[in-house]
Amino acid sequence: xxxxxxxxxxxxxxxxxxxxxxxxxxxxxxxxxxxxxxxxxxxxxxxxxxxxxxxxxxxxxxxxxxxxxxxxxxxxxxxxxxxxxxxxxxxxxxxxxxxxxxxxxxxxxxxxxxxxxxxxxxxxxxxxxxxxxxxxxxxxxxxxxxxxxxxxxxxxxxxxxxxxxxxxxxxxxxxxxxxxxxxxxxxxxxxxxxxxxxxxxxxxxxxxxxxxxxxxxxxxxxxxxxxxxxxxxxxxxxxxxxxxxxxxxxxxxxxxxxxxxxxxxxxxxxxxxxxxxxxxxxxxxxxxxxxxxxxxxxxxxxxxxxxxxxxxxxxxxxxxxxxxxxxxxxxxxxxxxxxxx
Amino acid sequence: xxxxxxxxxxxxxxxxxxxxxxxxxxxxxxxxxxxxxxxxxxxxxxxxxxxxxxxxxxxxxxxxxxxxxxxxxxxxxxxxxxxxxxxxxxxxxxxxxxxxxxxxxxxxxxxxxxxxxxxxxxxxxxxxxxxxxxxxxxxxxxxxxxxxxxxxxxxxxxxxxxxxxxxxxxxxxxxxxxxxxxxxxxxxxxxxxxxxxxxxxxxxxxxxxxxxxxxxxxxxxxxxxxxxxxxxxxxxxxxxxxxxxxx
Numbered sequence: 001x002x003x004x005x006x007x008x009x010x011x012x013x014x015x016x017x018x019x020x021x022x023x024x025x026x027x028x029x030x031x032x033x034x035x036x037x038x039x040x041x042x043x044x045x046x047x048x049x050x051x052x053x054x055x056x057x058x059x060x061x062x063x064x065x066x067x068x069x070x071x072x073x074x075x076x077x078x079x080x081x082x083x084x085x086x087x088x089x090x091x092x093x094x095x096x097x098x099x100x101x102x103x104x105x106x107x108x109x110x111x112x113x114x115x116x117x118x119x120x121x122x123x124x125x126x127x128x129x130x131x132x133x134x135x136x137x138x139x140x141x142x143x144x145x146x147x148x149x150x151x152x153x154x155x156x157x158x159x160x161x162x163x164x165x166x167x168x169x170x171x172x173x174x175x176x177x178x179x180x181x182x183x184x185x186x187x188x189x190x191x192x193x194x195x196x197x198x199x200x201x202x203x204x205x206x207x208x209x210x211x212x213x214x215x216x217x218x219x220x221x222x223x224x225x226x227x228x229x230x231x232x233x234x235x236x237x238x239x240x241x242x243x244x245x246x247x248x249x250x251x252x253x254x255x256x257x258x259x260x261x262x263x264x265x266x267x268x269x270x271x272x273x274x275x276x277x278x279x280x281x282x283x284x285x286x287x288x289x290x291x292x293x294x295x296x297x298x299x300x301x302x303x304x305x306x307x308x309x310x311x312x313x314x315x316x317x318x319x320x321x322x323x324x325x326x327x328x329x330x331x332x333x334x335x336x337x338x339x340x341x
Numbered sequence: 342x343x344x345x346x347x348x349x350x351x352x353x354x355x356x357x358x359x360x361x362x363x364x365x366x367x368x369x370x371x372x373x374x375x376x377x378x379x380x381x382x383x384x385x386x387x388x389x390x391x392x393x394x395x396x397x398x399x400x401x402x403x404x405x406x407x408x409x410x411x412x413x414x415x416x417x418x419x420x421x422x423x424x425x426x427x428x429x430x431x432x433x434x435x436x437x438x439x440x441x442x443x444x445x446x447x448x449x450x451x452x453x454x455x456x457x458x459x460x461x462x463x464x465x466x467x468x469x470x471x472x473x474x475x476x477x478x479x480x481x482x483x484x485x486x487x488x489x490x491x492x493x494x495x496x497x498x499x500x501x502x503x504x505x506x507x508x509x510x511x512x513x514x515x516x517x518x519x520x521x522x523x524x525x526x527x528x529x530x531x532x533x534x535x536x537x538x539x540x541x542x543x544x545x546x547x548x549x550x551x552x553x554x555x556x557x558x559x560x561x562x563x564x565x566x567x568x569x570x571x572x573x574x575x576x577x578x579x580x581x582x583x584x585x586x587x588x
Contacts, residue, residue: 029464110483122481134474159472163466166465238566
């Protein structure tokens with residue numbers, strides 16, 4: 001998959017970022033100063049799957065963002081970092097990240113390109129220094145080749161590394177679930193799913209807005225303060241009205257991204273629905289106004305709703321080889337027939 | 342008639358532009374060299390070994406002092422720093438020097454910004470002075486540390502008697518980017534270099550508009566009220582001198 005070293009006049013091949021029909025434009029700045037290219041994407045993918053980015057060589061981005069779990073951490077309320085450390089929040093699914101202005105549960109990260117710095121340097125996640133990561137990359141001839149292919153020369157620096165990672169992660173677009181096929185007129189909901197969709201539109205669409213199934217805003221959804229005393233967005237904004245606000249997660253592939261909520265304390269979708277219909281802490285003064293009235297839902301509607309949520313599972317996304325670790329890919333590059341695998 | 346008017350207007354503008362270009366070409370440029378130096382207790386700042394005392398009698402040593410400066414102006418004339426918009430001043434370097442060219446003339450003030458503009462806090466991965474490799478970026482809460490001061494003090498209540506002041510914040514109410522304006526007569530002569538010496542006085546860091554006692558605030562690690570309180574002293578820290586301080 002590398003470009004021949006003799007090819008000195010190589011230009012990276014631009015990639016088009018396809019916005020699914022009817023979707024809004026991606027977040028400002030995502031590609032403004034970071035042109036999406038095949039070589040940048042491939043470099044980003046290699047970095048994403050590389051355990052060498054962590055202090056002990058064991059933890060990669062993909063350790064906690066697994067493709068088969070729609071880039072969440074399957075069956076983990078919290079995730080494992082280096083030295084048997086345990087994280088304090090649930091690893092969010094990396095789905096349609098290009099549409100997000102703020103990242104992390106507490107909205108602390110203001111741009112996708114600087115997001116990797118957080119897990120990379122956090123002692124309970126990858127526990128490594130940026131300096132050391134760059135040192136390791138500079139010693140690796142595969143990286144020297146791939147940085148050259150992506151950026152035109154062999155310089156390896158933090159900006160290039162972060163931009164390549166942003167190219168890969170922003171390419172993780174899920175828009176081919178059964179729901180999408182129904183919307184495109186290529187498939188039909190079953191009666192259960194259709195009624196579940198009606199229930200969804202009545203009760204959930206306020207925050208989990210179609211087509212992204214999130215409004216990407218910070219909201220207090222009536223959870224109790226957990227034992228880690230995680231106050232969410234308030235710690236970032238320093239405003240008391242932001243107490244216990246967390247970023248609304250997407251519901252796309254929600255069947256695969258359990259456990260749920262910022263600390264992963266809810267294990268099933270039925271329990272999530274129960275949270276909104278029964279367990280919301282309505283005594284909280286900062287509770288989102290939209291949730292002041294608990295959701296009124298019958299047991300039948302609850303089941304139908306879950307059937308609908310299953311239609312948001314996008315198997316072509318979780319099985320897309322382009323998003324998987326490096327071994328099974330081919331590059332299509334008409335200008336460079338000497339590309340080899 | 343209309344056509345004629347357009348042609349004449351066109352010629353008029355062309356002549357005017359040529360005149361502007363010619364005048365510009367005749368403007369003679371001089372060079373300004375801005376030096377940053379750092380003092381504590383009227384002494385050139387020495388790292389680690391020298392013990393200083395602030396106005397509250399608290400004794401301390403300094404192990405790190407770095408800060409971003411940019412948007413330099415002499416009167417209303419912007420100084421271009423070349424490729425980079427910011428310079429990271431490191432007090433532990435033997436020299437912190439900024440060189441720029443500007444039209445000759447008599448200027449009466451120098452102005453610069455301590456900190457990083459809000460746009461540059463939200464523009465993703467950067468390089469040069471703003472490279473996160475410089476350890477001046479908060480990874481867990483995106484944004485630049487505008488000023489980093491670290492050291493030790495027996496007055497500090499933090500572990501190992503540490504002083505850790507990481508001052509920054511770009512969001513509306515938390516913004517601590519400060520414009521520093523210093524009055525001076527600065528004569529820029531064509532073809533010559535004029536040195537300007539800006540002095541950072543650590544004594545004023547602790548005691549100016551705000552009284553910053555190490556005992557009470559040994560650590561400040563995020564934007565917010567405390568950072569604003571400390572940054573209120575930024576204006577008083579700097580002064581202009583006639584010659585550099587020798588080490």
